[in-house]
Amino acid sequence: MSRLAVVLPRRIDLIFLLALVVLTAVGVAMVYSTTSGTFRADLSSRQLLFAGLGLAAAAVLVSIDYRILLQYSPWLYGASLMVLVYLALFGSRIAGAKSWIRLWGGFQIQPSEFVKLSAALLLAWVLENDDRTYASGKTIAAIAGAVGAPVVLILLQPDLGGALTYFPMALTALFFGGLRARWWILLIVVGAVLGGGSWFLLKEYQKDRIRTFLDPNLAAQGAGYQVRQARIAIGSGGIAGKGWMKGSQSRLGFLPVRHTDFIFAALAEEWGFLGVSGVLALYGLVLARGFAIARDARDRGGAMLTLILSINITVEALVNVAMNVGVLPTTGITLPFVSYGGSSLIACWGMAGLCLSVAYRRFVNV
Amino acid sequence: MTESAREDRRPVLVRLGRLAIGAWVVFTALFGVYWIEQVLRGDEFARQAENNRERSVPVTAPRGLILDRNGTAMAENEPSFALLLYRRETLDLDGSLQFIAGLLGHSRDDFLKKVERDRTNYDFVPVVLEENLTLAEVGAIQARALEHPEFVVQISKRRIYKNGTVAAHALGQLGEVTSSQLVKLSGRVRPGEAVGQKGVEAAYQDLLAGSSGARTFIIDSYGRETAELERVEPVPGNTLTLTIDLELQQIAEAYFANRVGAAIALDPRTGEILAFVSAPSVDPNLFTRRVSRKEWSEILENPNHPLNDRVLQNLYSPGSAWKPFVAYAILKRGIQPGERVFCSGAATFYGRSFRCHGVHGSVDLPTALQVSCDVYFYTMGKRLGIDELAEAGHAFGFGRLTGIDLSHEKAGIVPSNEWSLSVRKHPWYPGETISAAIGQGPVLVSPLQMARAFAALANTDGALPTPHLFHIGENFRSGERFIYRPPVRESVPFAPGVRETIVEGLWRVVNVPGGTAYASRVAGLDICGKTGSVQVIGQKDTKKAHLLPNELKDHGWFAGFAPRNNPKIVVVVFVEHGEHGSSAAAPLAARLCAAWLQKNRPAVPEAPGIARAGAGPETPPVGAGNGG
Known part of the structure; x- marks a missing residue:
């Protein structure tokens, strides 16, 4: 034990861990502020419970050698895909989508959050086995397949936001796997054409969100209402904010889904630009430490795993922050570690656990 | 690797x-x-956040007025006050409900139930906690508005039926929208709103409802409205003019003040319903507010079932009022109207004795109708058989829906061999034909069907009109008018002389001594009709009928039209336990005919028992011009 007490702080990336603990604590505080006094007042204590479960999951993942997980990643991935297939076939619709599996005690889990973990492991394993400067066609196809399968299954639920969260992962894998400039250009062109084409496949409410994004003042009370109210909440926070539990926009119910998608706007209202800066800095720190862990990782697989996960966390955070202030359209992407949601929080801590596991085993001679 | x-x-x-x-x-x-x-831009947004508390209040469209054919209002709207709860203004829901329950002297749980019901709604949509507040309650709430900005009193319009129970069954009533109606009327009605539940209010819900608007306010932190952001005006419902003539309606209602039954008057040429009474009835004003449990159980426990619509939902034996249609079958067979049957007060068929209500001697067809001789119709019915009687009944629209523009109409029963086999699973017994020939046995009709069938007798071309209450719909704003479009016209194929023979008999019923309704004749009106009495108990001594308790007394029918040439009105009166059609039903029919014909032709002498000031400056009836 005494050896562990000496070794642990040296081998656990404390800055990375602390940054995420602070973000989680901020999340619990904001869930409390946005839900107290409403009939959802129990959500903050539930979020605290999820945080505990997430930390436990992270501890378990740190204790397992990530190289074993990489080795078994095709099996883990296959098993997790089966869950998504099961959902698509037999899932029951909750709030319009077959995204959830009901558990006891009113809890439910969203498997697509956890599939991200196995997909990240599989991508890292694929990249570990192809160390050329530019990835082979086979590797590119493997990356596309590894991400494409869950995306299609999640789109079937249907959950556009959930499916979109897989794209940063695929782009990170392609970027670090090595893709030539002409392929990037092709990817952008194909993406633009598919994006334009998929407009016709979108549901009317999804189109509304994009229209609203393009002109928020167009519909004052309709779909643009959310975006406008979020901007007012953020702006009215000023430099120092209105104070915790004192945001009129969020507490009077002007902010939509204020404990999940728009929790950052509530934070911006109550804690001001200082709070916004602090939280953004924490995400910056997470990314920087992710890069550092990847640089120091003992093998290519560990480096790739850490990059995919830390970039995934940061991109989701940046997209959510941009969406809150109206720079990006509302897509249902939540703020990692902060937004209310058990599956999301536990999966995020699972990602953190994998990164810490890579850091823990960075010294070859242990 | x-x-x-x-x-x-x-x-x-x-x-x-x-x-x-x-x-x-x-x-x-x-x-x-x-x-x-x-x-x-922090200050700018801070100001917006401070001022910008938007509040959207739905504005229910004023429901369209319902008028009688002369433009007199039967259903209107008056201001009423509703209590709304804005959940997003509520920090302590329990405390708020406790406060308002104490203020209004209600149970907190009732309010909680309403909040629960709206839980799935957005929290910026207010919950309607209470409707029809008194002015004192409004004052009490307004006085505490600063402490409780979550409560808002909304002024809206409430339905009011000026004449209370008059034409209650025709007008129908409003009631809170049910969850199945919410699905059916999706988007056009919000939870908690009132929609038509019966009668015309339900049948023409879409026409009357209009579409609701909304007012979006900016309110300050004390709940005061500082500016109106957006205002979508409601579109008022269309005005609905009914075919009902309020004056005729009231004459009939007055007659039924202490009676149970139904009365219907219609224009035989168009099917326009001039009077529609089902007594007793419930004041529809009762349903525009919350009905107390006591009031509700009183309605349900009333032995006369005031919620039943006797005009089109209750089925009765037609009794002797059925005889004109048997007469049609007789003449259709080619039997001469002059052929005589001897009535000795009773006759034996299939080994059983059937009684007549009198001793009529030798009677031909018009006389048989005039004196309502059962023996004549027993004899003829036996000759024709049940299927020919059924064919005649079907020709006059019995046994199927009349197509009136109200729902829940009943089709009735016209028995035949086929009917017996399919419904009773055994063949028709020939002995049953004897009583079926005088409208007893399994024959069941609604008063509305009876009126429609008599319209076919009244019309020289035998036309069988579709009875309806809708006359004209008029858009409140544009003045655009919708008029009733009758469905495909049906008619009874009268061979030459057949209708005239039956009408001669019906004319004698009222206008020749010995006719069963001679007492109700009105000189110069030429009312033609037929009485009927329906036995409530099987065997009895008719001489002692007046000694029977009321619920065992016979039902009385009178069905007829006037005048004999070019008839303008058909009237059917049915009085439950009225003993005789001649005494209980015919007098009202005579009054209605007299009143209507006097409106059309002011030279007609007044009917007995009706004191009416001259029909001077009233709007001329529209009926005549609306054939089609």
Whole structure:
């Protein structure tokens, strides 16, 4: 034990861990502020419970050698895909989508959050086995397949936001796997054409969100209402904010889904630009430490795993922050570690656990 | 997987460096955006947040008026006050409900139930906690408005039926929309709103409802409205003019003040319903507010079932009022109207004795109708058989829906061999034909069907009109009018002389001594009709009928039209336990005919028992011009 007490702080990336603990604590505080006094007042204590479960999951993942997980990643991935297939076939619709599996005690889990973990492991394993400067066609196809399968299954639920969260992962894998400039250009062109084409496949409410994004003042009370109210909440926070539990926009119910998608706007209202800066800095720190862990990782697989996960966390955070202030359209992407949601929080801590596991085993001679 | 492969990290490190730069750019850009929004434009947004508390209040469209054919209002709207709860203004829901329950002297749980019901709604949509507040309650709530900005009193319009129970069954009533109606009327009605539940109010819900609007306010932190952001005006419902003539309706209602039964008057040429009474009835005003449990159980426990619509939902034996249609079957067979049957007060068929209500001697067809001789119709019915009687009944629209523009109509029963086999699973017994020939046995009709069938007798071309209450719909704003469009016209195929023979008999019923309704004749009106009495108990001594308790007394029918030439009105009166059609039903029919014909032709002498001031400046009836 005494050896562990000496070794642990040296081998656990404390800055990375602390940054995420602070973000989680901020999340619990904001869930409390946005839900107290409403009939959802129990959500903050539930979020605290999820945080505990997430930390436990992270501890378990740190204790397992990530190289074993990489080795078994095709099996883990296959098993997790089966869950998504099961959902698509037999899932029951909750709030319009077959995204959830009901558990006891009113809890439910969203498997697509956890599939991200196995997909990240599989991508890292694929990249570990192809160390050329530019990835082979086979590797590119493997990356596309590894991400494409869950995306299609999640789109079937249907959950556009959930499916979109897989794209940063695929782009990170392609970027670090090595893709030539002409392929990037092709990817952008194909993406633009598919994006334009998929407009016709979108549901009317999804189109509304994009229209609203393009002109928020167009519909004052309709779909643009959310975006406008979020901007007012953020702006009215000023430099120092209105104070915790004192945001009129969020507490009077002007902010939509204020404990999940728009929790950052509530934070911006109550804690001001200082709070916004602090939280953004924490995400910056997470990314920087992710890069550092990847640089120091003992093998290519560990480096790739850490990059995919830390970039995934940061991109989701940046997209959510941009969406809150109206720079990006509302897509249902939540703020990692902060937004209310058990599956999301536990999966995020699972990602953190994998990164810490890579850091823990960075010294070859242990 | 060699060691060297794992250690070749230069491309990865280069890419890491590039991505780090990209990340810096994105982070800096987001810092910049939030700097602009929060620091540079912070005051501007802070002002908006302070002032900008939007509140959207739905404005229910005024429901369309319902008028009688002369433009007199039967259903209107008056201001009423509703209590709304804005949940998003509520920090302590329990405390708020406790406060309002105490203020209004209600149970907190009732309010909680209403809040629960709206739980799935957005929290900026108010919950309607209470409707029809008194002015004192409104005052009490307004006085505490500063402490409780979550409660708002909304002024809206309430339905009011000026004449209370008059034409209650025709008008129908409003009631809170049910969950199945919410699905059916999706988007056009909000939970808690009132929609037509019966009668015309339900049949023409879409026409009357209009579409609701909304007012969006900016309110300050004390709940005071500071500005109106947006106002979508409601579109009022269309005005609905009914075919009902309020004056005739009231004459009939007055007659039924202490009676149970139904009366219907219609224009035989168009099917326009001039009077529609089902007595007793419930004041529809009762349903525009919350009906107390006591009131509700009183309605349900009333032995006369005031919620039943006796005009089109209750089925009765037609009794002797059925005889004109048997007469049609007789003449259709080619039997001469002059052929005589001897009535000795009773006759034996299939070994059983059937009684007549009198001793009529030798009677031909018109006389048989005039004196309502059962023996004549027993004899003829036996000759024709049940299927020919059924064919005649069907020709006059019995046994199927009349097509009136109200729902829940009943079709009745016209028995035949086929009917017996399919419904009773055994063949028709020929002995049953004897009583079926005088409208007893399984024959069941609604008063409305009777009126429609008599319209076919009244019309020289035998036309069988579709009875309806809708006359004209008029758009409140544009003045655009919708008139009733009758469905495909049906008619009874009268051979030459057949109708005239039956009408001669019906004319004698009222106008020749010995006719069963001679007492109700009105000189110069030429009312033609037929009485009927329906036995409630089987065997009895008719001489002692007046000694029977009321619920065992016979039902009385009178069905007829006037005048004999070019008839303008058909009247059917049915009085439950009225003993005789001649005494209980015919007098009202005579009054209605007299009143209506006097309106059309002011020279007609007044009917007995009706004191009416001259029909001077009233709007001329529209009926005549609306054939089609």
